[in-house]
Amino acid sequence: MKEGPDIARVAALLGDPARANMLTVLMSGRALTAAELAQEAGVTPQTASSHLAKLESGQIVVPRKQGRHRYFTLSGPDIVEALEVLMGIANRVGHNRVRTGPKYPELRKARVCYDHLAGDMGVALFDGLAKRKLIASDVNGVALTPAGIDFATMFGIDLDGLRAKRRPLCRECLDWSARQSHLAGSFGAALLDRFYDLGWARRVPESRIVRFSDTGEKSFRDLINP
Amino acid sequence: MKEGPDIARVAALLGDPARANMLTVLMSGRALTAAELAQEAGVTPQTASSHLAKLESGQIVVPRKQGRHRYFTLSGPDIVEALEVLMGIANRVGHNRVRTGPKYPELRKARVCYDHLAGDMGVALFDGLAKRKLIASDVNGVALTPAGIDFATMFGIDLDGLRAKRRPLCRECLDWSARQSHLAGSFGAALLDRFYDLGWARRVPESRIVRFSDTGEKSFRDLINP
DNA sequence: TTCATAGTTCGATGCTAATCGAAGCATTGA
DNA sequence: TCAATGCTTCGATTAGCATCGAACTATGAA
Known part of the structure; x- marks a missing residue:
């Protein structure tokens, strides 16, 4: 045994x-x-x-x-992680169920992964926050830096409220479509909620697709690469 | 469909x-x-x-x-990642096959995960390198910092040789036993090889267990927390 | 050349799991 | 109170899969 x-x-x-x-x-x-x-x-x-x-x-x-x-x-978020990893493997080995149409590229571009942003834009978000030194590695994967804490507050995110929750602020989640990481955790979720609140993006009904408006995407790009 | x-x-x-x-x-x-x-x-x-x-x-x-x-x-390493994530879930939901004996705690302490160190000591390694600012977040998860590059050279690791390989130097791998991350990638693998070379640790035959000697473990602790 | 070993293929067997029609239970609305 | 809806349970059916004994093929050693 x-x-x-x-x-x-x-x-x-x-x-x-x-x-x-x-x-x-x-x-x-x-x-x-x-x-x-x-x-x-x-x-x-x-x-x-x-x-x-x-x-x-x-x-x-x-x-x-x-x-x-x-x-x-x-x-739990570990189930999401397992599904993302399995999707990555299925994608690599060619086990795809394909249906012609616009949705697949949209899923790759920006989608909800449990409660945070995934897809190419999710990966870009992670990359931009790291490059601006708003997040950095720690034993849990990633954490907000002091500059990141300031940024979060200025961006309208209630960090104290998030800290009150029993889950990590920042967590790395492997993105099956981009084969890189995007930002999970309560902070990652709060960022996506904020994008909704600001009108930058909205959920496509009955789907995991997140669709950014033109101005929303421009604001997003400015945010991660000022 | x-x-x-x-x-x-x-x-x-x-x-x-x-x-x-x-x-x-x-x-x-x-x-x-x-x-x-x-x-x-x-x-x-x-x-x-x-x-x-x-x-x-x-x-x-x-x-x-x-x-x-x-x-x-x-x-590929994505299979390892999938297995680690599934082990984490199995562990959380109590689907364990348990056999009384010393091996299970040893597996949790230090083991090989494909080619790098996993377990509590693998997580401690990751944590220590991050705290010493030898690694930091980037779009691929983690990367060596300039200080980290110096450290690697001083520690006897041929970074040029590693860079020649078609795989990332650093990659984050979720550790099912510690529920945190340890360091995968060619640099992670090189670190473990170096621990073997220095006589700090050795593989237990027919097992994934990595067993550190007393002096090896002390040197390891000094390395990550000088 | 012959024998031993590693590994695969074939065919039979038995078991498990997914499926759904029919019936039943719990809850809600008229 | 009764009908409608959401959901579960029961029992039957079927397909798929894991298993291994026997036989076969490929490779290496004597």
């Missing part, structure tokens, strides 16, 4: 097309109902129920009841 | 106990034969052959023939 973590059990939970579809759509960070997940997965509610029971038992998703609705979310 | 990378196919490849055992042992960075992998996986050579064919077809492992032996290695 081998010792250590049983990765086969976790991987097997992710390794079914229906469950993978559910988890992928949950990467948007939004809670979804069992019926919605069934539809996204392309299976009947009975089948979806069976899959969700497995995911819940394996602590991959967390349920929450509200009347007769049952909402599900991913159980 | 959903567009994008087909993570279910990749995850399914990892989601079989026999295949997961093979991949885990390949995380040591060494090439292993089909017979060795069969033994590690606890299956017959026929079964191992079948599994290896799937892993090869899915570009998870790369084969190399040498006489009548067929050696296998992991196809």
Whole structure:
């Protein structure tokens, strides 16, 4: 008997097309109902129920009841990270499900990864913050520098409020499409919320795509490369 | 039909106990034969052959023939990263295969992750280098600072030789046991080789455990926290 | 040349898991 | 109170996959 973590059990939970579809759509960070997940997965509610029971038992998703609705979310950012890494591998080895249309390039450009910005613009954000020395390495991956703290305050982000949460301010997340890192963590999430608030970007409904306006993208570029 | 990378196919490849055992042992960075992998996986050579064919077809492992032996290695560092992330999840959700004995704590303390140091000491290494400002964030995660370049030279590492290789000098790798990052990349690998050369540490045969001598561990602690 | 070893292929077996129709339970709205 | 909706459970069906004994192929040593 081998010792250590049983990765086969976790991987097997992710390794079914229906469950993978559910988890992928949950990467948007939004809670979804069992019926919605069934539809996204392309299976009947009975089948979806069976899959969700497995995911819940394996602590991959967390349920929450509200009347007769049952909402599900991913159980932690490590699930998002696993899915991103697996997407990167699938992309490299050519296991892609391709449908002609504009959405795929848009997903690569800017999308939500759980609650923060991913895609080429997410990577550019990370790069720009590092180049401006607003973030730097530490044992948790990345942390805000003193200059970064000033910047956050000037940019309208309540750092004290973020620190009150039980999650790291900054965390590095591997971006499958760019094969580089973007910024996760509560600060990363707050930045994306701020872009929404400023009107620079908005979520495309029923999708993980984040669409920047022309002026929003210009402001974004100015922010990371003044 | 959903567009994008087909993570279910990749995850399914990892989601079989026999295949997961093979991949885990390949995380040591060494090439292993089909017979060795069969033994590690606890299956017959026929079964191992079948599994290896799937892993090869899915570009998870790369084969190399040498006489009548067929050696296998992991196809890239992203596979290592995927396995580490899955181990982290398995650890968090309690999917552990536990065997009483000394090895598990030793695996957590110091082990090889493909070709670099992982475990608590790997995380301490990362932390120490960051605190000494020898590494810093950049778009690829981490990079050597100018002070870090000086340090590497003084420590006996041929950076020019490393740069000649087609892989990043520094890369961040999530450590499942510590839930923090350790240092991968060619520089990370060179550091571990240097620890071996200096006699500070050695590989435990047939295992991923890296065992530091008492004086070696003291030198290591002095290095990261002078 | 012959024998031993490494590894693969073939075919059979058995098990697991995904699927859904039918039925049932819990909750909400009329 | 009753009907509608969301969701789960039950049971049957089917497909896929892991397993290994037997046989085969390729390579190396005697």
